[in-house]
Amino acid sequence: MDSLRVEVPGRPAGTYEVLVERGAFERIGALCAEHAPAHAYALIADSRVAGLYSSRALDSLRKSGARAESFVFPAGEWNKTRRSWAELSDALLSEGLGRDTVVVALGGGVTGDLAGFVAATWMRGVPVVQVPTTVLAMVDSSVGGKTGVDTRGAKNAIGAFHHPTFVLVDPELLATLAPFQRNAGLSESVKIAAMRDVRFFEWIEGAARGLAAGDLDVLSELIGRSVALKGGVVAEDPREQGLRAVLNFGHTVGHALESLSDYSLLHGEAVAQGMRLEARLGEMVGLTQPGTAEQLDAVLRSCDLPEELDPDLTARRILEAASSDKKAREGSLRWSLPARVGTAASDPAGGWTHAIDLSECEVALDAALRTASEVRDSPA
Numbered sequence: 001m002d003s004l005r006v007e008v009p010g011r012p013a014g015t016y017e018v019l020v021e022r023g024a025f026e027r028i029g030a031l032c033a034e035h036a037p038a039h040a041y042a043l044i045a046d047s048r049v050a051g052l053y054s055s056r057a058l059d060s061l062r063k064s065g066a067r068a069e070s071f072v073f074p075a076g077e078w079n080k081t082r083r084s085w086a087e088l089s090d091a092l093l094s095e096g097l098g099r100d101t102v103v104v105a106l107g108g109g110v111t112g113d114l115a116g117f118v119a120a121t122w123m124r125g126v127p128v129v130q131v132p133t134t135v136l137a138m139v140d141s142s143v144g145g146k147t148g149v150d151t152r153g154a155k156n157a158i159g160a161f162h163h164p165t166f167v168l169v170d171p172e173l174l175a176t177l178a179p180f181q182r183n184a185g186l187s188e189s190v191k192i193a194a195m196r197d198v199r200f201f202e203w204i205e206g207a208a209r210g211l212a213a214g215d216l217d218v219l220s221e222l223i224g225r226s227v228a229l230k231g232g233v234v235a236e237d238p239r240e241q242g243l244r245a246v247l248n249f250g251h252t253v254g255h256a257l258e259s260l261s262d263y264s265l266l267h268g269e270a271v272a273q274g275m276r277l278e279a280r281l282g283e284m285v286g287l288t289q290p291g292t293a294e295q296l297d298a299v300l301r302s303c304d305l306p307e308e309l310d311p312d313l314t315a316r317r318i319l320e321a322a323s324s325d326k327k328a329r330e331g332s333l334r335w336s337l338p339a340r341v342g343t344a345a346s347d348p349a350g351g352w353t354h355a356i357d358l359s360e361c362e363v364a365l366d367a368a369l370r371t372a373s374e375v376r377d378s379p380a
């Protein structure tokens, strides 16, 4: 696949284009001039990505005739905070940038969320171009318009919907990404396949070896298919009032695991563990077809995603952490679960989440934790 264009409806004024093309980063200046023309570009990247890619991006943006300034924050999920948002916003101000600025978010999901939130609030909102550099950001977070920062104990607690004006995906940028980071991102593709498209799920099963080995052709196809699927969900539900809940599969437990690990677990790794446990919970409460969790185990294992869980983990600790998350309601938690591989469980009223009593969740999750550790310890 050389180039793919996906039109994602999501902005009041129309659609935005996601361009997936190997080598396209070299043309970032011309592409931004075409899709998001501006007097000035504020290029935001974390410390690691800035060292690798910012100067090439600045050169290309300046060649297209615009002013381009670089802004850097320290890498790591623990820097996706109000403080980083404030420092970046202050830095844009001190550079004298104005309303005719476009923010370019160059990096993984952390940068996309943080720089997107800067753009959403800067001068009451300026356009943002997303240039994802991790698998996770390419297949998931750069599309859909969710931006924001974490607070202590609550992921993404403060944020805004701010759809990008353009998304530039160059799979070549993955060549410098560490394999464990690359594999962590695969879990978001597995998630969307598990909820929306059994054929794509089967394709991932067959392609897992190439994906885990970092084959850029196979990764490019994964990105294109994931973006098309996510774009379809976002198009139907741009502000997360219904269908978009299906994208939360694995994330109720996943976010809890992420915060219980003090973010030593990567987001994608936590989501993989979350899907394993939530699918078992779904099977136990009768919403998910038996055997679904096993299929997920197998595909996540072939994507080389870690299966180790903290031995001190209990259902109660997970549920306490999950209840402080924004998805909690009085006495129960709402879950987005697959009915079977490729299809999300819907409720008779046409919704996509299921309230399950906390005490029932605790019994089911404790059993899920036991089964998951037996599966992990059994020979593959």
Ligand SMILES: NC(=O)c1ccc[n+]([C@@H]2O[C@H](COP(=O)([O-])OP(=O)(O)OC[C@H]3O[C@@H](n4cnc5c(N)ncnc54)[C@H](O)[C@@H]3O)[C@@H](O)[C@H]2O)c1
Pocket: 046, 047, 048, 049, 052, 075, 076, 077, 080, 107, 108, 109, 110, 111, 113, 133, 134, 135, 136, 137, 140, 141, 142, 143, 144, 145, 146, 147, 155, 156, 173, 174, 175, 176, 177, 178, 181, 184, 266, 267, 268
């Ligand atoms: N907005 C959404 O819809 C959405 C969806 C899913 C996840 N997220 C968010 O995404 C975040 C996780 O994103 P992530 O996994 O991309 O993490 P990340 O942005 O922290 O990137 C991971 C690490 O890889 C480095 N890196 C990035 N690109 C690189 C490259 N090409 N070469 C070398 N190193 C590179 C980064 O510096 C960082 O150290 C979480 O905060 C999660 O909440 C948001």
Ligand SMILES: [Zn+2]
Pocket: 188, 251, 267, 271
């Ligand atoms: Zn996620």
